[in-house]
Every structure is written in structure tokens, then in C-alpha cells.
Amino acid sequence: MSAIQIRNVKKRFGSLQALGDVSLDIQQGEFFGLLGPNGAGKTTLISIIAGLSHADSGTVSIQGHDVVTDYRQARRLLGVVPQELVFDPFFTVRETLRMQSGYFGLHNNDAWIDEVMHNLDLTGKADSNMRSLSGGMKRRVLVAQALVHKPPVIMLDEPTAGVDVELRQTLWKFIARLNREGHTVVLTTHYLEEAQALCNRIAMLKLGQVVALDSTAALIKRISGSQLVVKLAEGTLPVSLHALLSHPDVVNAEKKYTLRVTDPAEVESILARLREANLKIEDMQLHQADLEDVFIQIMDGGK
Amino acid sequence: MTGFNTLFYKEILRFWKVATQTLTAPIVTAMLYLLIFGHVLEEHVQVFPGVSYTGFLVPGLVMMSVLQNSFANSSSSLIQSKITGNLVFILLTPLSHWEMFGAYVLAAMVRGLAVGAGVFLITVWFAKLSFVAPIWILLFAILGSAILATMGLLAGIWAEKFDQLAAFQNFLIVPATFLAGVFYSVHTLPPFWQAISHVNPFFYMIDGFRYGFFGHSDVPPYTSFAIVSLFFLIVATIAVSLLKSGYKLRH
DSSP, X not given: OEEEXXXXXXXXXXXXXXXXXXXXXXXXXXXXXXXXXXXXSHHHHHHHHHTSSOOSEEEEEETTEETTTTHHHHHHTEEEEOSSOOOOTTSBHHHHHHHHHHHTTOOSOHHHHXXXXXXXXXXXXXXXXGGGSOHHHHHHHHHHHHHTTOOSEEEEESTTTTOOHHHHHHHHHHHHHHHHTTOEEEEEOSOHHHHHHHOSEEEEEETTEEEEXXXXXXXXXXXXXXXXXXXXXXSOOOGGGGGGBXXXXXXXXXXXXXXXXXXXXXXXXXXXXXXXXXXOEEEEEEEEOOHHHHHHHHHHHTO | OHHHHHHHHHXXXXXXXXXXXXXXXXXXXXXXXXXXXXXXXXXXXXXXXXXOHHHHHHHHHHHHHHHHHHHHHHHHHHHHHHHHSTTXXXXXXXXXXXXXXXXXXXXXXXXXXXXXXXHHHHHGGGSOOOOSOXXXXXXXXXXXXXXXXXXXXXXXXXOSSHHHHHHHIIIIIHHHHHTTTSSSOGGGSXXXXXXXXXXXXXXXXHHHHHHHHHSOOSXXXXXXXXXXXXHHHHXXXXXXXXXXXXXXXXX
């Protein structure tokens, strides 16, 4: 059974098609990344999964429980860290977490609340009013609130936006531990290196459509290993090398060419051909493809 | 039950933490009304035979406080949560629309009735009151607070800005309570305005409530009770179905 099953979900806001027929299965125990530029529909999709928005059509279920018809059970299984930094100014951190437990029907949840606070370095702030906390501390409380009921499925919507390095590390250490213990984690982020390091599978959204869905490793492989960037002092790239160009259609005034290299041995043959053509290399770089290259390639792909 | 209890407790705690503003202030306001209107009109107006004007005014002020504060609690709690965004913490939970309705309305009733009791305990020393039918007093106080708490919930769901909520309060709730016979008996009005007053459901709440004290009223208490109960059922049905559909809360 999937942790989250999304079937043909469509959502329109006025004239904007926020999601157009999205289907996705997220398996239990996955660390799943949902990537895409602003406005791609990531938050809309998360809101529909969380029951904060209603899909125009299609269904979503959490571990088999439909988020509309069986919403009580679905929401018990789900913990959501919203993107906006929201808080209730009337209460302290501990009161906030106790109340959040209560909403999920949990009495005497203090042992787990203490553990969550400890893991997010919040213990010292337990009795501080929410208003008095810094942005980073409020973000930690948001994460803690999503975890009070030990949900098997955790969704984090850009949890590290504008957050310092220390919190990022604390947060990812804790979330990775929960993932190892069997919790499914779904993450949206703009930090692609973060997604690359943490997620085992990634979906890329663009204009409300899933444009790529694969394991992180397979996605990176798509960009075929490495890229050789050569800058020529004069002349143009021999026609025999055009097949290797990453961006063949880009008009190149700088005489800077990016070539795909699957095997390091190919570098030698490329250089040999350039020498044969009597071309002088001004600068040269070899770099390992990463998720960012894949992201840019996929997002620009449709153009 | 834990989910409902928690939301109810949170709503109580919310107004209790700012009690000066939510409990003390409205009690002081009601006292000022009593002192000023009672002083000015005591010699000139006798609404019911044998009942002084101040005596007549006390139940009206108590009920007005109950109604206005019940409305204020649910409406301000909801709009604050909506505007600051922390309503999401409730929307993400398994709480059902019935639990949300019950918790918001009951907590608002507690505030309304607490303010009403406070106004009563202070103003009762200024007038000679009788208590002909205490059951009616309680019944109308409870029903009246339930109706206004529910209307507060409706206003909180509907309003998107504090401005819209203020309009709801100032152009609907305040005139409806003031014109419902808090300061006068609608019996003393010209026939046209009497007829208008009888369309106002708030009139029946205050009239029935006052009957419990003096045994006098403009309409029989059973009629008022039937009308007020029906009105509650209507607003409650609307509120529960809006919560169920997620109107303006889940997009």
C-alpha cells in the first residue's frame, strides 16, 4: 500500500490551472522530493493531500484512507509542516504542543513532546511565549507541531527557507532519523543540493504537471555523467563534436561549449579532435553533473 | 472527546489570558450604561407597573452583555486565526465539523454568560429585582448566547478582513441588540416600530429573559421560546454545513 496515492488530481484557481491531472504514488519509507519552480503547484498539491484545499477532481489517499471521505483517519496518519511561518501568539511552546496533541486525541503526550523538543533544540524555550521566539525557533515549533502525533507520513513544505545552517542540520538529522525508523517523508525545497543529499526519489513539477519522476540517482544519470566545458580562443567547434553538445541550440558568442561526457576516456578524444582542427583552448573545466543540471535541463526542456 | 475538549479549552484559555479586555471591560461598560441611563430616566419612565426604570434596565443590560460578548468571542477568535494563518493547526487535525462547531460555540457561550453574570452581580445592587421564573432567565440566557456565539462563528467564517467583521458587528449585531428593547419596552413604541421590532429575533431573547424577572413581557414567554429556538436551529444548521463544506476555510 502506498503512503500517499494521488490519482488524476486537477485544481484550478480562476483562470489558472494550478494542477493538471497529477498522479503519483509515494511508497512507505521513502524520502521523497517534490521539486519545481515557484508556481509549479507544489504547495497546492500538498494542501490537497493535507485537506486544506479540495481538488476539483481526482482522489488522494494516505495509507489507503481517502483524504475527503475518510479525512479523520487520513489526517491522523499525516504530519504537515506548512510553508508560512504561523503561530498562535496566545500560548507558550509547551502549551502549543500540548494543544496540538489534544486535537489529535492524545492525552498525556508529554514524554514524546519532550523528546521532540529535545531533538529540535527547543527544550530551553518550552515555557516561552510564541511571540518572543525568533523566526528560526518558530520554524522549529512548526516542525514539532507536525510531529506531536508521531505521524507515519510527514510532509515538509520548504522547511529550510530562510533558515540558518545550524537549524538545517538539526532538522535534517532528526528527520533522517525518523525516516530510518520507517516514517515516510515528503519534502519540497528550493535547495537542490538538499534534495539530492536526502531524497531517494524525486518528482519535478512544472506548471501543474509532473515532468520528471525517478530515483535521484537515475535522474542525475540522465544528464550522462559529467560535462566538459571548453572555451575556445578562436574558431568554432568542429561539426563532428556537435552531437555531444548539451545545449545545441544556444547561440554561443563566447565560444564556450558544454559537452556531455559519459566516460572520462572521451575527454582525451575530444581534445584530440580540437587539436586536429587547430583550435586553441583558452579555458577548460570538467564537472560532475548534479541535480541542479537535471533540474535546469528539465525545466528548460519544453522551450 | 479529547479533540473537542482541547479546542474548547484552548478557546477558553484564549479569552482568559486577556481577561481585562474580554471580561472586565464589558462589565464596566454595562455599569456605565446603568449609571447614566438609570440616573437620567429613573424619575421619568416606568415601563412595568411597580418596577423602577433601573430595575427594568438591569436584565436588559445583562442580556445585551451576554449577546454581544458571545458574538465577540467566536467571531474574533476565528478571524484572528484566519488572518494570522494559525487556523491551519486546527484544519490539519481530525477534528470534525461538529467538534469545531461545539467547541467554538460553547466557549463563546461561557464568555458571554460569564460577562452577563458579572454585570448582574454588580448591577443587582442598584435596583430592586424580583425573580418570578428563574428557569426562563437561564433558558433565555443560554439560548441567546448560543445564537450569538453561532452568529459570531458565521461572521468569522465569512469575513476575510477585520473591516468586514466590524461591519457585521456595527451594522447588524449592535443595532439589533440596541433596538431589541434593552432600554425600553417595545410596547411603548408607535405601532409601525412595534411591528418592525417583532421581526427582530433579538427582541424575543431579551423579552423572554426579562419575563423571568418580572413576570411581565411584551409577548408570552412560550412564543418567545419557540421563536428563539427556531432561530437557533436555523443559524446552527447554516454554521455546521459551512464548516462541513469548508466554505472560505478550505480552498
